[in-house]
Amino acid sequence: xxxxxxxxxxxxxxxxxxxxxxxxxxxxxxxxxxxxxxxxxxxxxxxxxxxxxxxxxxxxxxxxxxxxxxxxxxxxxxxxxxxxxxxxxxxxxxxxxxxxxxxxxxxxxxxxxxxxxxxxxxxxxxxxxxxxxxxxxxxxxxxxxxxxxxxxxxxxxxxxxxxxxxxxxxxxxxxxxxxxxxxxxxxxxxxxxxxxxxxxxxxxxxxxxxxxxxxxxxxxxxxxxxxxxxxxxxxxxxxxxxxxxxxxxxxxxxxxxxxxxxxxxxxxxxxxxxxxxxxxxxxxxxxxxxxxxxxxxxxxxxxxxxxxxxxxxxxxxx
Numbered sequence: 001x002x003x004x005x006x007x008x009x010x011x012x013x014x015x016x017x018x019x020x021x022x023x024x025x026x027x028x029x030x031x032x033x034x035x036x037x038x039x040x041x042x043x044x045x046x047x048x049x050x051x052x053x054x055x056x057x058x059x060x061x062x063x064x065x066x067x068x069x070x071x072x073x074x075x076x077x078x079x080x081x082x083x084x085x086x087x088x089x090x091x092x093x094x095x096x097x098x099x100x101x102x103x104x105x106x107x108x109x110x111x112x113x114x115x116x117x118x119x120x121x122x123x124x125x126x127x128x129x130x131x132x133x134x135x136x137x138x139x140x141x142x143x144x145x146x147x148x149x150x151x152x153x154x155x156x157x158x159x160x161x162x163x164x165x166x167x168x169x170x171x172x173x174x175x176x177x178x179x180x181x182x183x184x185x186x187x188x189x190x191x192x193x194x195x196x197x198x199x200x201x202x203x204x205x206x207x208x209x210x211x212x213x214x215x216x217x218x219x220x221x222x223x224x225x226x227x228x229x230x231x232x233x234x235x236x237x238x239x240x241x242x243x244x245x246x247x248x249x250x251x252x253x254x255x256x257x258x259x260x261x262x263x264x265x266x267x268x269x270x271x272x273x274x275x276x277x278x279x280x281x282x283x284x285x286x287x288x289x290x291x292x293x294x295x296x297x298x299x300x301x302x303x304x305x306x307x308x309x310x311x312x313x314x315x316x317x318x
Contacts, residue, residue, distance in 0.1 A: 036092040037062045038070075041101045044083060046074040065092045074102055082106040086113070093118055101177075105194055112194035114177050119186040123156075128181040130155040132165060135192040138266060139169035140244075140292055145232055147244060167191045170266045170291035224260040226268055226294035228252055235280040236294075238287035242267035250282025252289070257297065266291050 040048055042058040049055070050070050055063060057077065073087035083104045092098055098117040105111040123129045132141050134151040141148045144164055148155060151167060158181045166176040172193040179187060228236050235253050239246030242264045252258070256278035262269035267288045 034067045034094060035064055036067055036094055036096055036098065037064050038072075038090060038092060038098045038100065039063075040072070040074075042074050042086075043103050044076055046076050046085075046102075046104065049073040049075070062097065067092050067094050072100065074104065076104055084108070084111065086111055088113070088115075090115065091117055093120070103194065109195040110197065111192070112173065112175055113190075113192035114175065115188075115190040116177065116179060117188055118182070119188050121186040122184055123186055125184045127157040127159060128183055129186045130158050130163075130165070130179070130181065130189060131186060132167070132189045133191070134167045134169070135190075136169065136172075139167040139172075139191075139193060140266070140290060142166040142168070149244060165189055165191075167193060168290075168292035169193055172196055174292070225257050225297050226260055226270065226289075226291075227257045227297050228254050228289075229293045229295055230254050231293055236289055238270070238282070238284050238289055240287065242269070242288045246288055248282070249284040249287045251280035253278050253280050258289075260296075261286060263291070264288075268294055 038050075038060070039062060040058055040060040046058050047054065047056075048058060048060055050065070050072055052071075052073075058074065069089055069091050071087065072090045073085065075085045076083045084107050086102050086104055086108075090098060090100055096118045099114070100116075101114040103112040119131070121129075130143075132151055132153050132155070134141075137151050139151045141151050141153050142165070143155060143158070145166075160181050160183050162178060162180055164176060164178055166174060168174040173196050175191050175193055177189065177191070179189060181187060231254060235251040237248050238250045238252055240249055241247075256273070256275070258270035258273050260268050261271055268291050269286060269288050272283075272285050272287075
């Protein structure tokens with residue numbers, strides 16, 4: 001009888017130890033699940049403050065933090081002219097890296113930021129999704145040099161592996177990042193674009209435009225022209241409307257120049273210059289091109305030649 005009681009006591013203690021041990025393992029595993037890492041880079045080098053605590057200098061590699069959202073501040077080191085500090089919210093996700101890269105400018109408008117992290121959502125087990133946001137919104141998004149639309153965009157069932165994302169918007173510097181897509185996960189990419197202060201807008205307030213029309217002659221020098229910038233294909237699409245949904249009318253070659261008739265949300269409406277050699281394919285009288293791939297020029301050599309020809313013809317007629 002005593003032996004039976006002893007056996008029961010021993011078994012009870014053993015069972016209790018198993019339950020306790022399993023509980024401890026579960027708590028430890030749960031605690032491990034609630035930790036993530038941050039990687040922070042900047043140009044120029046800067047001091048890093050996370051929730052007002054000094055944690056070092058950039059670059060900061062795999063700095064471990066509890067899961068949550070943190071206020072990160074970067075302060076340029078030493079005496080750096082025309083460089084402002086930056087601060088923003090940075091999320092930390094379980095068992096994953098959050099990547100932050102900041103190009104410090106002289107103010108908020110000229111500062112560029114890349115923030116990349118995995119979301120809590122799940123997706124196709126064999127592929128992944130990428131959600132891309134830009135500030136300002138409306139940038140043209142490219143995945144591996146392929147146009148994917150205007151931000152914000154949600155790219156579904158992206159193949160697992162390395163990819164390049166690029167955001168391009170008129171009057172702002174383009175920004176590219178390399179990302180790694182993981183199966184069954186959603187990757188969030190947030191890009192703040194830096195203002196390109198060297199770019200000049202061609203849109204004028206209505207009052208100024210009216211005054212300009214009344215006081216200036218309609219000569220070639222008064223018109224606005226654009227020159228097609230280099231592209232990986234050597235040409236740029238001309239569309240029937242301002243946007244990627246517009247039908248392709250033609251393809252114009254890199255380096256060709258055209259008169260701008262109108263501007264709308266990052267697109268230029270251009271007029272065909274009459275030079276067939278500037279066409280890669282197709283034809284058009286008027287059409288829309290992405291402003292990201294065209295530089296404004298003060299005077300067009302083509303327009304100047306046409307003006308000279310017109311003057312010569314007029315003189316001959318006299």
